[in-house]
Amino acid sequence: MMQDKLGTSEPKTFYWHYAWVVVVIIAGMQIVGTSIRMAFGVFIDPLQTQFGWSQGGIGFAYAICSIVSAVASPWAGNLGDRFGAKKSMLVGTFVFLIGMLTTAFVKDLWQFWFTYGVILGIAQAIFLVPLIPAAMIWFRRHLGLAMGLIMASWGIGPALATPLVAFMIQKFGWTFAFLSIGIVSTLIMLALVSVFKNRPADVGALAYGTFKNDPPFSDKLPPAILLDEFKGHMKKTAAYWNMSSIHFLGCVGHAVILIWIIPMATSQGMSAIDASLILTLFSAVSIVTRLTTPILCERLGVRTVMTVFYILQGAPVLLLIFSSMDGVFLIFAVSFGVGYGGETGGFPILNRKYFGHAPMGGAHGFQMLGAGMGMALGGWVGGPVFDIFNSYNAAFAISVVASFAGAASIFLLENPAKLLIPDWRKSEEEFEQNLKITT
Numbered sequence: 001m002m003q004d005k006l007g008t009s010e011p012k013t014f015y016w017h018y019a020w021v022v023v024v025i026i027a028g029m030q031i032v033g034t035s036i037r038m039a040f041g042v043f044i045d046p047l048q049t050q051f052g053w054s055q056g057g058i059g060f061a062y063a064i065c066s067i068v069s070a071v072a073s074p075w076a077g078n079l080g081d082r083f084g085a086k087k088s089m090l091v092g093t094f095v096f097l098i099g100m101l102t103t104a105f106v107k108d109l110w111q112f113w114f115t116y117g118v119i120l121g122i123a124q125a126i127f128l129v130p131l132i133p134a135a136m137i138w139f140r141r142h143l144g145l146a147m148g149l150i151m152a153s154w155g156i157g158p159a160l161a162t163p164l165v166a167f168m169i170q171k172f173g174w175t176f177a178f179l180s181i182g183i184v185s186t187l188i189m190l191a192l193v194s195v196f197k198n199r200p201a202d203v204g205a206l207a208y209g210t211f212k213n214d215p216p217f218s219d220k221l222p223p224a225i226l227l228d229e230f231k232g233h234m235k236k237t238a239a240y241w242n243m244s245s246i247h248f249l250g251c252v253g254h255a256v257i258l259i260w261i262i263p264m265a266t267s268q269g270m271s272a273i274d275a276s277l278i279l280t281l282f283s284a285v286s287i288v289t290r291l292t293t294p295i296l297c298e299r300l301g302v303r304t305v306m307t308v309f310y311i312l313q314g315a316p317v318l319l320l321i322f323s324s325m326d327g328v329f330l331i332f333a334v335s336f337g338v339g340y341g342g343e344t345g346g347f348p349i350l351n352r353k354y355f356g357h358a359p360m361g362g363a364h365g366f367q368m369l370g371a372g373m374g375m376a377l378g379g380w381v382g383g384p385v386f387d388i389f390n391s392y393n394a395a396f397a398i399s400v401v402a403s404f405a406g407a408a409s410i411f412l413l414e415n416p417a418k419l420l421i422p423d424w425r426k427s428e429e430e431f432e433q434n435l436k437i438t439t
Helices: 002-006 018-038 040-051 055-083 085-103 109-128 129-137 143-172 174-194 224-235 239-269 271-298 302-314 317-322 328-343 347-355 361-389 393-410 424-436
Strands: none
Touching: 018 040, 018 085, 018 109, 018 129, 018 143, 018 174, 040 055, 040 143, 040 174, 040 239, 040 271, 055 085, 055 109, 055 129, 055 224, 055 239, 055 302, 055 361, 085 109, 085 129, 085 174, 129 143, 129 347, 129 361, 143 174, 143 271, 143 302, 143 328, 143 347, 143 424, 174 224, 224 239, 224 361, 224 424, 239 302, 239 317, 239 347, 239 361, 239 393, 271 302, 271 347, 302 317, 302 328, 302 347, 302 393, 317 393, 347 361, 361 393
16 A cells, blocks of 8 residues: 555556556446447337338437537536546446437437437446546556457447447337336446546556656646646647547448448348357457557557557458458458557547646546547448448448558647647646745
8 A cells, every 4th residue: 555655666567556456447437328329230220120211310329428528528628627527427427317218208209319328428428438538547557458458348338338329228128128228327337426536646646657856747737827838738739639630530431330230141041140240250350459449559559559450450341341251251351350449549648648638627528529439420321322222332442541541640639759738747847936026
């Protein structure tokens, strides 16, 4: 425990620290909170059968959810910076419950658009966007290991939830499935929020990986004036804007697959549960690269690693367009899972290298704006493509182009060898000293 409070004297990679509890909490929030959106593909056939809605109309709900979440993300990130992630998580959890309960009783398509698209979209932004910046506060060093564990949870959620949701809808119906999932998920998230802490000082500790001679970080919420000043510094860099566009392209690339691989498989004779296992398989495979990508980025160079994984996300989709061999879905799921898992893991490392220890809520929120818009486009486009052409091939082609374009855009990023903005710690220290003088 003394090591927590005073900092380590040797560069150990792993030791006991409440930061690991925070990592588990954030991973749990992501597993529970994102599963219902990542499993959207299993909704399409049941809703089409029960209500007679078109695939384009159903997919539009996913697009609305992604757009609303995207637009709310910068605000949600700033909310976490100013008031702490714990309050954001609590508010978002209750909005999530409202969205799940109202979605359970929809009768018309516009109701589904509003309850699933708008309410759950707002909830996703409020309780998810502050999580990655919150984790970064807890780690002075070894951020890649922490981010790898958190990113791995993004694969665990869909892998577990997709077949479960498909089974519950098929066995018990739409209303019972959403009611039960909503209530149980809310109880789990409330339990996680109850033991979450905003920053190391809340448990009398220093950030993980702090050495005895390291200059201290402030143990308070950052001053609003300084937050606004540093948001201005970030916005003056090309990386601030380019990372959001790269997020957009990567999310278009995998959203097409997440939403439309199951309808494609069922259109070729698979049952909904069997088709959901395709998503389960590539989500499970993605856990490995989600875990290792942030660590590889720290050791091998973040831009190189990101470029490779963007290419590996796009290339396997060509199998869905051009191959009709037996076992194509199995080969696709394994190969796509590798690239899909590694696609996003470099962004927290880039943020730390470009912006140092400055609060990341606003920057991360803006990046989630790009990601959400990409998820919206990719999640929607397969519906009208199928309605027009009775095929998903054009949508899959869009997926390939987006992933490859993201790989090309990574080359435009600045060299991450040095900070692009002033040092946050020094600026915060100077601000506090000036405040003491004036008072």
